[in-house]
Amino acid sequence: MLVIFILKRNPAWVEEFYSNGIYIYISNILRKFLGYFPFSIGDVFYALLVFFFIVWLRKRIISRFKNPQKWVIAAFAKVSILFFLFHINWGLNYYRLPLHQSLEIEADYDTESLVKYTTYLIQKSNELHHRLAKSDSVTVNFPFDKKEVFRLSVEGYHHIQQQYPELTYNNASVKPSLFRYFLTIMGFNGYLNPITNEAQINTKIPLFKLPTTTSHEIGHQLGFAKENEANYMACLVTMSHPNEYMKYAGYTFALSYCLGEVSKRDVCLSENLYASINPGIIKEYQQIHQFWLEHENPLEPFFKLFYGQYLKVNNQPQGMQSYNYVVALLVNKNLKG
Ligand SMILES: [Zn+2]
Numbered sequence: 001m002l003v004i005f006i007l008k009r010n011p012a013w014v015e016e017f018y019s020n021g022i023y024i025y026i027s028n029i030l031r032k033f034l035g036y037f038p039f040s041i042g043d044v045f046y047a048l049l050v051f052f053f054i055v056w057l058r059k060r061i062i063s064r065f066k067n068p069q070k071w072v073i074a075a076f077a078k079v080s081i082l083f084f085l086f087h088i089n090w091g092l093n094y095y096r097l098p099l100h101q102s103l104e105i106e107a108d109y110d111t112e113s114l115v116k117y118t119t120y121l122i123q124k125s126n127e128l129h130h131r132l133a134k135s136d137s138v139t140v141n142f143p144f145d146k147k148e149v150f151r152l153s154v155e156g157y158h159h160i161q162q163q164y165p166e167l168t169y170n171n172a173s174v175k176p177s178l179f180r181y182f183l184t185i186m187g188f189n190g191y192l193n194p195i196t197n198e199a200q201i202n203t204k205i206p207l208f209k210l211p212t213t214t215s216h217e218i219g220h221q222l223g224f225a226k227e228n229e230a231n232y233m234a235c236l237v238t239m240s241h242p243n244e245y246m247k248y249a250g251y252t253f254a255l256s257y258c259l260g261e262v263s264k265r266d267v268c269l270s271e272n273l274y275a276s277i278n279p280g281i282i283k284e285y286q287q288i289h290q291f292w293l294e295h296e297n298p299l300e301p302f303f304k305l306f307y308g309q310y311l312k313v314n315n316q317p318q319g320m321q322s323y324n325y326v327v328a329l330l331v332n333k334n335l336k337g
Contacts, residue, residue, distance in 0.1 A: 001083075004087065004092075004095070007092065007095050008095055008315070011095055011096055011097045011098075012097060014092055014093075014095045014096045014097075015096045015097045015102065018092045018093070018096070019092075019093050019096040019223045020166070023090075023092070023093065023223050024223075026088070026089060026197075027089075027090070027197050027221060027222075027223065028170060028171050030089065030173075030196060030197035030198075031170075031171035031172070031173040031197055031198075031221070032171040034173055034196050034197070034198055035171050035172060035173035035198075038175070039175065039178065040175045040176075040177060040178050040193070040196075040198050040200055041196050041198065042193030042195060042196035042198045042200065043177060043178040043179055043193070043200065044178070045193075045195065045196065046179075046193075047178075056075075082195075085195050086194050086195060089194060089195050089196075089197060090192070090194040090195075090197060090220075090223075090225065091194055091225070091314065093223045093224070093225035094225045094226065094314045094315040094316070095315055096223070096225075098226075098229075099224070099226075099228075099229045099232060099329060100328065100329060100332070103329070103333065105329070105332040105333055106328070106332050107325070107328050107332075108328060109327075109328055109331040109332055111262075111265050111266065113331050113332075113334075114258065114261060114262060114265070114327070114331050115262060115269065115273070117258060117330065117331045117334065118255065118258040118259060118262055118273055119273065120336070121251055121254055121255040121258055122255060122273060122276055122277055124251045124337070125248070125251040125252050125255050125277065125278070125281055126276075126277065126278045126281070128244060128247055128248040128251060129248065129252075129278045129280055129281050130278065131244065132244060132245060132248055133278075133280045135280070136278045136279060136280055137278075137279040137280050137283075138280050138283070139208070139280055139283045139284050139287065140208070140245065140248060140280070140284070142207045142208065142245055143245070144245070146176070146201075146203045146207070146210060149207070149210045149211055149214055150172075150174045150201070150214055152211065152241070152243055152246055153174070153211060153214035153215045153218060153237070153238075153246075154169060154172045154174065154218070155241075155243075156211075156215060156237040156238060156240075156241045156243075156246060157169035157215075157218060157222075157237055159237075159240065159241065159242060160236065160237060160240055164236075166222075167222060167233070167236075167237075169218060169221070169222060172218075173197065173198045173199060173221070174198075174199045174201065174214060174217065174218065175198055175199065175200060175201070176200070176201055176202075176203040177190065177191070177200035177201060177202055177203070179200075180202045180203055180204045181204070183200075183202040183204075184202060184204050184205075184295045185295055185297050185299065185300065186299070186300060186303040187292060187295075187300045187303060187304060188202060188303075188307075189201070189202050189205050189209060189213040189216075190202050190213045190214070190216070190217045191217070192217050192220035192221060197221055199214070199217035199218055199220070199221055200217070201213060201214055201217060205288075205291065206287055206288060206291055208249060208252075208284050208287070208288065209249075209288055210249075211238050211241075211245070211246045211249035211250065212231075212234040212235075212238055212249055212250060212253040213234075215233060215234040215237040215238055215250075216230045216231060216233065216234040217230070218233070218237075219231075219232075219233030219234060219237075225314070226315075226316055227311065227316065228324070228325035228326040228329070229326075229329075231257070231326040232326050232329045232330065234250070234253065235250055235253060235254045235326070235330060235335060236335065237250070238250025238251075238253065239251055239254065239335065239336070239337035240337045241337075247337055250337070251337070252281055252284060252285075254330055254335070255277075255281075256285060257324065257326055257327050257330070258327055258330065258331070259273060259274065260324070260327075261324060261327045
């Protein structure tokens, strides 16, 4: 905790010595060994953790929480091992330099450049949709399965690694989550296990969402811990992907963020822009929305609140809101595939 306290004030050190230093080795070793297993070791680890916690709790209840001097210290010791592993294996990346600083771009943008960029995204998304869908009013049929999307996402990183050597991705470790049912009711597309460095994907989500989700989780594996930065990586990789289906998933993903920002600033303008999008693309968005509606449950807001708190604790003060910083990165970098 003391080390974190110091590092929090020195993001440049974290950037140099951790994120671009030992983290590269730690993450590659973890992925090399755990990537061999076709199932998620991290999910098994989580399941065991929950199991042992229940056993432990049962013991405490039976003994009516007697002898606290014994079990409090033992429990604290175990939690501190997890706390240490979380930070050394991945979590310290939360304290690195913000991406706009390492890319040397502004963190804010004016409405004019936002609208200009959004118009470009609509034009590109429409073009791609027109080529891939049977007509302008239907959704695109992805001609591959979920495993192939994993492979294509890894390939996407290989494709840009010459231009962005810091995004070199070796020893792929991308797996379907064993807990996709739980992830779905919690409202999550996927997650990175911070201790085992495995990217877990919720393969229940519609195929249209899978390329950006997988690329997002790989972005986390490469040490971009913050949500918005992993989203930026997802845009970067999919929008410049040689495969047009991946590209389509990427452009429409970036578009949804930018459109959301336009509507916050100028509702009329966003409606005009919305009207120029192919109806088939709108259908894709609606299907995603529908998917989450169908799996809505009373616990979901609770999980989101918990995750928001988690992000706040881990140096993302805007919590879930920080997802929108991706627009600043996209617009100012004027990202084009
Ligand atoms: Zn994420």
